[in-house]
Amino acid sequence: xxxxxxxxxxxxxxxxxxxxxxSERRKYLRRVxxxxxxPEIIKRLRTDMKKEMSVQDIADLFGITRQGVYHHIKGxxxxxxxxxxxxxxxxxxxxxxxxxxxxxxxxxxxAHMKFALNPDPSSFAAVRWRELRNWWATLDEDEVIVHDxxxxxxxxxxxxGWRLEARVPADGDLIVRPHQKPNAQQRKxxxxxxxxxxxxxxxx
Numbered sequence: 001x002x003x004x005x006x007x008x009x010x011x012x013x014x015x016x017x018x019x020x021x022x023s024e025r026r027k028y029l030r031r032v033x034x035x036x037x038x039p040e041i042i043k044r045l046r047t048d049m050k051k052e053m054s055v056q057d058i059a060d061l062f063g064i065t066r067q068g069v070y071h072h073i074k075g076x077x078x079x080x081x082x083x084x085x086x087x088x089x090x091x092x093x094x095x096x097x098x099x100x101x102x103x104x105x106x107x108x109x110x111a112h113m114k115f116a117l118n119p120d121p122s123s124f125a126a127v128r129w130r131e132l133r134n135w136w137a138t139l140d141e142d143e144v145i146v147h148d149x150x151x152x153x154x155x156x157x158x159x160x161g162w163r164l165e166a167r168v169p170a171d172g173d174l175i176v177r178p179h180q181k182p183n184a185q186q187r188k189x190x191x192x193x194x195x196x197x198x199x200x201x202x203x204x
Contacts, residue, residue: 005063006090007064008060009033009060009061009063011060012057012061013026013029013030015057016029016052016053019093021049021050021052022179029061032061032063033061033063034060035134036062037058037064037068037069038080042058042069044060045061046058055069055070064124064125065122065124065125068116068124068125068128070128072095088110088113088114090185091185091186091189092109092113093140093147093176093177093179093182093186093190094147094178094179095174095179096147096149096161097149097161099116099159099170100147100149100157100159100160100161100162102159103157103159103160103161103162104157105145105156105157105160105162106157108131108132108135109145109176111124111128111132111135112132112135112136112175112189112190112194112195113200114166115132115190116189116190116194116199117189118196119194119198119199121198121202133199133202135200136195136199139175139192139195140164141167141192142166142167143162143164143165143166143167144164144165144171144174144175144177145162145163145164145175145176145177145203146163146164146165146177146178147161147174147176147179148161148162148163149161151163165177172187172191173192173193174186174187174190174191174192175190175191175192176190177194178190
C-alpha cells in the first residue's frame with residue numbers, strides 16, 4: 001500500500017482518537033481496513049459511525065475514492081454526506097418512487113449528476129467510470145429520458161417508470177426531460193455538453 005494511503009489512514013485514526021472514539025473501535029476499524037471495502041461494511045459504518053466518519057473518512061480508511069464509496073452503496077441517498085444529499089436532491093429532475101430507484105438507470109443518472117458536479121474521472125472507481133462511459137454511449141442524441149411512474153418495465157428499466165421519447169425543441173440539449181421546467185443548474189448538469197467534453201478529455 002502506498003505511503004500516501006498509509007498517511008491518510010493514520011491521520012484519520014488520530015482524528016477519531018481526538019473525537020473520543022474508543023481504542024477497541026479503532027482496532028476494529030484497522031481490522032476491516034485490512035480486509036478491504038465491501039458494501040456491507042461501508043453501509044454498517046455509515047449507520048453505526050455516521051457522526052464520527054464522513055464519506056471522505058471512509059474513503060481514507062480503505063484507500064479508495066469518495067466515488068468508490070458511493071459505488072459500494074450504489075447511490076443510496078440515505079448513505080451520503082448531508083452536503084451531497086442536498087446537492088443531488090436539488091438537482092434531481094424527477095420525483096421517483098422508491099421501487100423505481102432500484103433500476104440501474106436511476107444509478108446511472110445519479111452518477112452522471114455526480115460527475116457533472118465534479119468532472120474528474122479520477123474521482124470515480126475505475127469500474128464505475130467505465131460503466132458510466134458505457135451508459136453514455138447508449139444515449140441517442142435524438143432522444144431524451146422521461147420518467148413516468150405508470151410506465152411498465154421495459155428494456156430501458158425493468159423495474160418500470162422510465163422510457164425514451166423523441167427530442168423536441170423545448171428539450172434543448174438535455175439528456176432528460178424534467179418533471180418541471182429545468183432551472184439553470186439542471187440545464188448545465190444534464191446538458192449533452194457534459195458528456196461530449198468528458199469523452200473528449202478521456203477518449204479511452
